[in-house]
Amino acid sequence: MGIKDSLWCIGGASRGVTGCKFSLYPMSDQFITIILDSIETTDTTKVWKLTDKLATCVRGKRSHIADVVKGFFINSYRTDIHMALEATYSKGCPGDIDADSFMDVDNEKSNEVKLKGKHFDVNSKMSFYPMGEVDYMEHIAKVVMIAKKNNVFVGSSHYASLLSGDVHxxxxxxxxxxxxxxxxxxxxxxxxxxxxxxxxKL
Amino acid sequence: MGIKDSLWCIGGASRGVTGCKFSLYPMSDQFITIILDSIETTDTTKVWKLTDKLATCVRGKRSHIADVVKGFFINSYRTDIHMALEATYSKGCPGDIDADSFMDVDNEKSNEVKLKGKHFDVNSKMSFYPMGEVDYMEHIAKVVMIAKKNNVFVGSSHYASLLSGDVHxxxxxxxxxxxxxxxxxxxxxxxxxxxxxxxxKL
Structure with missing residues (x-):
């Protein structure tokens, strides 16, 4: 087996591609409609995008990845439906490739203007994994401090930090x-x- | 801010606690019933367990963690409902604690006998994160080889390996x-x- 055959990211990217693999889970018989509506509404012209059975992957500039994933979530929100987003953001895999990304675009977020007036509360958990770093716990502490500074940190639990607050x-x-x-x-x-x-309730 | 205040795992565990934080997402109006039925059916007496708004956390011996999470998934399965499990297994966080775990139990899996006759196909993706290791890519390659050896590896995608096959x-x-x-x-x-x-379809 060659390493190329076994790893999910191969070659080494030079252009700083940020990616996110995410799934929306509306706990409703209407989940297909909710997700398709969201796909229709969210502008993804500034990112590379691929959907398979398990998730959607978007790749490009950090600001556009953030904009598009927030867009999908807010555009899927229904006041009466329990829904979760599972999203894994990543950048810098030693085997990542320059392909499958849109880096030659401007920095203006495509969805933010339409999203910014929509407000509701969310519950969230996050875990941060700095790879290849012996002092990774220090970096984890730093990002928890970011959440605290932004007043969305509500506590620690096993394996994750808990965040809560307005969706934005x-x-x-x-x-x-x-x-x-x-x-x-x-x-x-x-x-x-x-x-x-x-x-x-808890 | 003390580090104790900012990290989700504090103190250092000496007894090798394996944990898993998982969420079941049945895309159905009946999601509460499906999850409650699964909780009723799955034997969790050999693990520590806590559920909050976002996930259920189980902690204990590796074999029991594996048994209980597989149990929850198989016991939630319905032939006509799209469902996903998101699970994050972990062991060895430098800040983990011995508390909140059941290590003084025997090794016999509580659910396996009831589960082993139930067969259906699943699609899966996995990402492995070796922490604090400079040569982490080598370890990732090794676990992909395990999936290949077991004939469940079906390909690589950005940020994850794809697995497919019988649920067991x-x-x-x-x-x-x-x-x-x-x-x-x-x-x-x-x-x-x-x-x-x-x-x-894809």
Missing amino acids: DVFDTIEEICKYGEENLAHYILQVTVSVNSPT | DVFDTIEEICKYGEENLAHYILQVTVSVNSPT
């Missing part, structure tokens, strides 16, 4: 943590769950 | 990868999605 405050914190990862680490992964309308 | 073959591969992590790494994280009945 939480997603903007996620974007800020990706920025931290980009500026301070060769390779980071940020795993996030964002949930609305959970029937669980 | 996929979950047993997940358990074997956790064993690899336990035996070869100080701290590993294994992020997995397991899906059934997706309407997406």
